[in-house]
Amino acid sequence: MKYIFRSIPLLILIVFNIFAYSVSNEAKEKKLHILYYNSENQEGFWWRTTSEFAQAACQNLGMELNIVYVDRDAAFMVNDFKKKATNLNKPDAVIFQNLKSNAVNMLKIAEENKIPAFIFNAGLTEEQAKQYGKPREKFKYWIGQILPDDKKAGYDLAFQLFNEAKRLGLKDKNGNIHFLSIIGTKTDTASIERENGLKLASQQEKKIILDQITSANWDRREAEKSLNWLILRYPEAKVVWSANDLMGLGALDSLSKTKIIPGKDIIVGSMDWVPEALKQMQSGKLFTSLNGHFIETAWASVLVYDYLNKKDLV
Template identity: 30%
Template sequence: MSWAIDVKRVLRIGAFLWCLFGVATVHAASVAFLNPGRADEPFWRDYSRFMQAAANNLGMQLDIYYSERDRHRMVDQARQLLSGAQRPDYLLFVNEEYAAPEILRLSKSSGVKLFLLHNSLTADQQQLLGQPREKYANWIGSMVANDEEAGFLMADQLIREYQARHGKGAVDLLAFAGMRLTPVSQAREQGMRRALAAYPEVKLRQMVLGDWSRQRAYEQAQQLLPRYPQTRLIWSANDEMAFGAMRAVQERGGVPGSDVLFSALNSSAEVLQARMDGRVSALVAGHFTLGGWAMVLLHDYDAGVDFAAHGGIDRREPLFRLFDKAQAQRLLQHVQKRGYDLDFRRFSLVGRKGATDYQFSLQPLLD
């Protein structure tokens, strides 16, 4: 019997085995995200950019589909993705305009795992659909931010800033909420009203729905400011509406940050700069990172680390925080860097024995 080794044959077998098993180890989980915003909308563009940075860093494939604020288009996109020949491993979707139940129904028998993001289910929807992994086994989890707290923080800081300058006398406030059928808008409004309950001297003269739009808020403010000429505080559920109302104040000869104080929410370069120069007196931000943290959860789930055992399947992350001028400057420096200069793998629990929960935070973007 000859024990001579056929080197070429061994190399061929080795190459075959590497290809056979290597493909499995380098498989990149594919994720599709149904972005409910417009492709040119600063917040949703930044939201997607943070997600893409996470995907690149974690070795995942991410495709983003913008609905352009069209509910029917978003549902059609979900239908195509869930019934097509090349289906993603995971679908991230938002309960914008209460679309979640329809998207979940479309997912039945698709083989795609779903993760709800950004907007939670309403109480009625929750009663009908239950929790993730119950009626829809392929709906594996959800994650939202602390939007009620965000609304509270903005209103509370706005009032505190005014009273620090002028004392605790009566003052008029106008409010610009987002959309009626958007849970995050409702939550932020609830937070604002909770803050106002502690300041009876602050009079909410009127709240309008600005649809998150700068132009719409501008047109509404043109009507509201002459109606309530003593307005000194403007609360806004996002930055775009704040800038729209700000334009109307300026056209009437007012100075934002002096004659009228503004709150805003988001982390666009424009609003961070406005906080730095004082035009915005109360800024809350942080939820633009939600999609990126969801990518970390899906990365780990795909690797066999189920986030259900590390904080649960229905998650509310305390991501919102107030920003002073120095913090706004530091965040602006990070958001302008490629990949946010952030290693998302440090937040993963893969290979970390004894880890209990995820530690998602904005702090690395402020260091």
């Protein structure tokens, strides 16, 4: 009997060590879980590519990536994150863009639930930034962001189109070149900044005349419908500046129903490197497409991985 009682502490110690070893191994085997909110759906080439780059980066780093496509529904994104953030298996970090100005609500949820948040592609609007500042200023768990220079992209696109139109002699009697401009959703930071770049180009180059700027919400069909009447309203327009390829393709769809020849009578340019757009560039109908920023999700994944492994971004 004495032997049994003396062995109990030893038995407890052995059981504890086995349990601790098991928990330790489980912790080592547990993968980091990253939540990525994709603002579009799987049909869109550019957004699908961002998912593929994020997935490749996470697999390479041994992380698990959960991709949620929100199909431009900013409210759904916020509500879905509320549910996932309060779940027992909440994500180790979240990556998203400022969709229709919803980033502040996303950051508040991340802050309340102590989930590191990383913004990519579209940051806070100017008004939001005035109130909430930069990462880690107002929100401790907003750990960082990676953003393209959309203003410069809009600016560069404007001058590429302007110079080509000038080369082709597409001027009015006063030497001006008239632009029609199709932007995305008005509340999206990317659209706002690209439009700002276009406006800056027109301020610097007085020969650029912005006949009209219209929103087509990043949508091909909307852009086609818009250009149908814009071409009739502004017959002197010789350039179509588009904030993305889908809207640029919509512009080409509209022009295909007229006698106006893209690449000869009018110049069309856009952004994103959508495969169909690249084919239209080869045919000469689309003059240019700017891109490269789809890789941001891979960079964001790497930076989040470093942060979660105690290698801070700053």
